[in-house]
Amino acid sequence: MSATPLLELRGIDKSFGPVQVLRDVAFSAHAGEVTALVGDNGAGKSTLVKCISGIYPTDAGEFHFDGQPVSINSPRDAAALGIEVVYQDLALCDNLDIVQNMFLGREKRSGIVLDEPTMEQMAAETLAGLSVRTVKSLRQHVASLSGGQRQTVAIAKAVLWNSKLVILDEPTAALGVAQTAQVLELVRRLADNGLAVVLISHNMNDVFAVSDRIAALYLGQMVAQVKTTDITHSQVVELITAGRSGNLGLAAEPVSNGAGAAPADTTPGAVR
């Protein structure tokens, strides 16, 4: 699609004490595309996301947003750039309704009084823009919503603020078949609306259903970032579990990075 990625990371290193969690990671996300971020447990997906969203500072590496070099030092910086993260636990208040949740912490006011009609209207427009028809009333408590509806509200909350990049952390992990389909449809629509979407998932069916690109992390290294159409199901699984597949990944000539990191160097951590 667009020549310059919306978000581009280069050479990201991150250690927690003696443990190096991210090693020279490069990652890019394009506007209008869904980029799936895959990897086994402990591969560094969550750490990478937390670096992007400003929760963790990085040890080394550069961020480019819209072609400009930026530094993200706090969640506030990330939000100012238009980066929103939907975490796995959604962070919704059960005792508040949909509108109240979507505007939590950023309420619209006129004077000191909450401007409920404006908030309700904006919420309705956002949900309509995402073609969400599954919620009955915007004034129902989140407690009464199904898992898929909650996920929808959390995603809509992230989209409400003219965000440009939305990161979804396993949005379908706890959902049934029908609800998973709904949420994936919504993810696809976000990208079609021009947002850059990063989807973290363990589910290969989901990944192949909606993503345009797949980025695979293996033990803290980005082993491949390729178009979804250029890769097969089993190749992705090999990348996740072994860090290489055919000429992709660590063993062959490094495709993008992971320079000099032979698989033998990393095997001590890979005995599982």
Next chain:
Amino acid sequence: MTTTVVKKEGPAAVAPTPTVGSHLNNYWRRVRGGDIGALPAVAMLLALCVGFSIARPSFFTAGNFANLFTQGAAVTLIAMGLVFVLLLGEIDLSAGFASGVCAAVLANVVTVLGYPWYVAVLAAVVTGVVIGTVLGLLVAKVGIPSFVVTLAGFLAFQGIVLMLMKEGANISVRDDTLVAIANRNLSPALGWALAAVAVAGYAAVQLLRHHNRAARGLLTDPIAVVVARIAGLAVILGAAVYVLNLERSRNVLVVSLKGVPIVVPIIALLLVAWTFVLQRTSYGRHVYAVGGNAEAARRAGISVDRIRVSVFVICSTMAAVGGIVAASRANSVDPNTGGSNVLLYAVGAAVIGGTSLFGGKGRVLDAVLGGAVVAVIDNGMGLMGYSSGVKYVVTGVVLLAAATIDALSRRRAAATGTR
């Protein structure tokens, strides 16, 4: 109006326009789903009033009706502050004796030191703010469970009252303005005027809101429901003012006793003000959010610690107001002011009214409704001639019953997914 279900175009039309029937239907469904709100309190209030009226005809008199307000005022005011603490799922066991400390400060400033009444009231309220700040900081910043912090406060404040009272002597409060708060009445005309202002204000707010939402194409409650609410308030206020304006002196030649007790508009004003804060400001929204899911609130950029401190400040400040009213009613302050059953009555009032002990659910109105139930029990049992031992047991059982209803409705709500 009653049969047409119009599907409007536009983003807001995610649900059909509600009719009176569907409105009632929705309400009934919420109740069945465990979102019972103030229903138990209202039912209990009606049942108690009918029961006591049959058992003791003297319960059902204008004089006793007026007594209920002055008897329940202090507990109701303390309960209004407690609602904020309970909304976060915390508890303030020291609220009773905090009101005692504030009342003792009031009495010392006005009687012993001889300052005017407004200085004394200010001193009492400031004392409340200081107490609340200390408790709140200990809970939010140090991280001690509120149960322990306020239990320690409960003991310590009891001691402070004793020290302020010079080891047990009581201090009388003779200032006319202070005594008037709980012992004098508004003139009948002023009572009617205030009731009219209240109804007109409520009607204006409700109709304006309905108009604004309709103009923007948002879902509105049916206009019939809005009008019914306004009419309901008008009937209740009208009946109350009418009864309170009846002559209740036993001997009119000696002294005439009629009108709305002054403490009633004070409670009403605070009810409106705190309800506004909770329902219509972002601060109130954040209180509910922290009570519902503190982690979500934190991620939304809300300063959870600041909210936590603030609710303890509000609670202790309202306890100070309750203490002032209690001092006014007794014409004096003694070491037991704010002690014995005051705290449990106040917690009971909030919970009976429908405020959850688990946090996230409750309204200031709950404190007033629950306070009325507690006042009726206390007053009715007194008229029946039961000993205070029986009164304690019954009030304890009622508190337990309210907490049981809270826990059960919560479980039902979890099962049906409405809360």
